[in-house]
Amino acid sequence: MSGRVLVGYLPDERGDDALELARLVADADGSPLTVACIYPPPWPVPGPGRVDAEWLGHVRGYARSAVEQARDRLAGRMPAERVRTATGAHRGSGRGLIETAEREGADLIVIGSAPGGPAGRIVVGSTADQLLHGSPVPVLMAPRGYAAGPPARLSGLTVAHRPSRGSELGLAAALRLARRLDVPIRLLTLLERPSWLSGVLRGEEIMRRQREYAVRDLQAAAELLSGHAQVTTQVAEGDGIEGAVRNCHWPPGELLACMSGSHGPLRQVFLGGVSGKIVRAAPCPVALLPGTAGRAGGAA
Known part of the structure; x- marks a missing residue:
């Protein structure tokens, strides 16, 4: 078995595409899988404490909900003991995934295509750009719509x-x-x-x-x-x-x-x-x- 697979997940099409590809990779040799959602931190300029707390609570809750949704999508298709979740705040989602991969001991990062491209193709967005210029481990990108018709x-x-x-x-x-x-x-x-x-x-x-x-x-x-x-x-x-x-x-x-x-x-x-x-x-x-x-x- 190789190292852990880390997949960057959002509850949308690109997240589902990345999750499906990551599952196929993990299934190939029984690797464990970490589903990660990176959320933005509060704006660095101090504001009213109540507003900052509400914002942070909202994005944290969104991230926790996202990774639990991903876990549910994997239920019955991958042993639960091989799946864990991670959330974290970072101003750059790609850089946040790199730091998460280091903490998790992952040797492969999987993401989906940025929105806006044609079906079956990959668009490099800001997350991928940060990963491709900073990741010390391979980065695997799923084309748009991959989850709709994945291979066996x-x-x-x-x-x-x-x-x-x-x-x-x-x-x-x-x-x-x-x-x-x-x-x-x-x-x-x-x-x-x-x-x-x-x-x-x-x-x-x-x-x-x-x-x-x-x-x-x-x-x-x-x-x-x-x-x-x-x-x-x-x-x-x-x-x-x-x-x-x-x-x-x-x-x-x-x-x-x-x-x-x-x-x-x-x-x-x-x-x-x-x-x-x-x-x-x-x-x-x-x-x-x-x-x-x-x-x-x-x-x-």
Whole structure:
């Protein structure tokens, strides 16, 4: 069994999406689950004591009600002894979840998409932004509407791979996640076909070489994961990252893992430019992995 799963919960669609995904992750290896609701503290400028007390009582009650609602939703689907709840005040919900994860000993944080995006896609809001720039543990995001038609179980982990400084450490983190979920790994490289390439002499030759480079890189990465039972590789090509993602098959139960941006803070998740495009285009849950996760264990 791996460490505890922490899910950020609000009593709305995004909370239900995150809760369903967190349950699937916890069920994969019997991990315990903490449902957390972060509420805002009183405004720092002193006001009438009665008003501050009423406000604090209201938001505390809201948070307690939210996590109990989540517990009720899990009743009969997950053993009660594996579920606990946590509430806390913080001016940033993402930073509050990071602090809660540290207190709870969680090694994975799960959240839902911010409101306003299309069904089946992920929008990075303020909570996710704080997590992705500050979390020392992987962050898993559920697309909008995930709870409406969840898979029976998680079935595979696709790892968006491109060779870069520290990519071996990212592969190690992906390997640990795949082992935790007991799923096969697909190493995926996304090739963008620039619009200007069609007018360039020997444009197809350029793309052919890019494919050959990508295949070699994927083969080298797969060798680092040789201890895992099932590893496949794929090169997907399209007009931009979004087009390449659309040209991939995404079976039910699939997760997509992206590596930390190479300029992110040490030991923290950081959403780089390419990773950001992948997150927005992905039709499945996405895990953002910290750049130094797995340092101790290596990739084997």
